[in-house]
Amino acid sequence: MNLLKNIFTVLIFILMNNVTAQQKDQCRYIKTPAGYLMVLRQDDDVLAQIENMAKTENIPSASFTGIGFASDVTFGFFDFNAKKFNPKTFTKVEMGSLTRSIAWNEKGPSLHIHGVATDDKFNAYGGHILSLHVGTGSMEIYVTVNDQKLERKIEQPLNANVLQLSCPR
Template identity: 70%
Template structure:
């Protein structure tokens, strides 16, 4: 009898946990707005991947975005112009006081350029280019303003930097 009760309790516990995980995975991550999209990301979400996914799914020509929220991991990169590469540093359990960036294209892939400022529990701030960002406890809100013009990024030398290319509107260049 005790075995049956324990088995039933384990079954209900497993069912409720898997149902809760399924519901979280199915939660809406973005909605359309008059200017573009609003994303509400949750714990464990990879911010750069989800912005890239949105750009592909919605065929966003180009965009700029801003955001705020909690980060489990925020990896910043400082670009070394001599070595022509980023030196990464990861901060854990921080609050993103500001996120800003742009969406363009590099060939057939979205190219996300993101900067931000993170603060820790001592209110020390860290900022710069964001190489990776994962949502922490709570949520992250990102407002994406879509632009009509498709923009591209291309590697430019001598810095080996991925630079946004602008179409000329003046024939004098």
């Protein structure tokens, strides 16, 4: 009986590693006429995947929208007095809306993301997204690339990372 249990455990381990390896090798995005279509799967770190695509494809700037399942999302509400985000995490939610921009700062891609998540009782939560991971299922993100490189810089007195525009005179 122990031998069968051990064999079963080894088979489960092999299958789980094979699924994990397949997920790592899966295509995460394709080129479209306007930019990219990204499809992320369970446990993917959404912000890291978008940042990686921006670096890999050398995207000057972009806007994006998305929907899908999240295992967890952390929203932050900015406290103007403390000059920091107060975070709150929600688990097992559906992202009904995910939206915003890719720009650059001295460290690399700079994302500014807001969204709305709903739970199984249809309660909605939203705001600035600090972290987001895909839950069971997938998340679809449509990225529209802009031809002009945009940057973000820290502006005082709020210490906020603000998108900079170069307006023609």
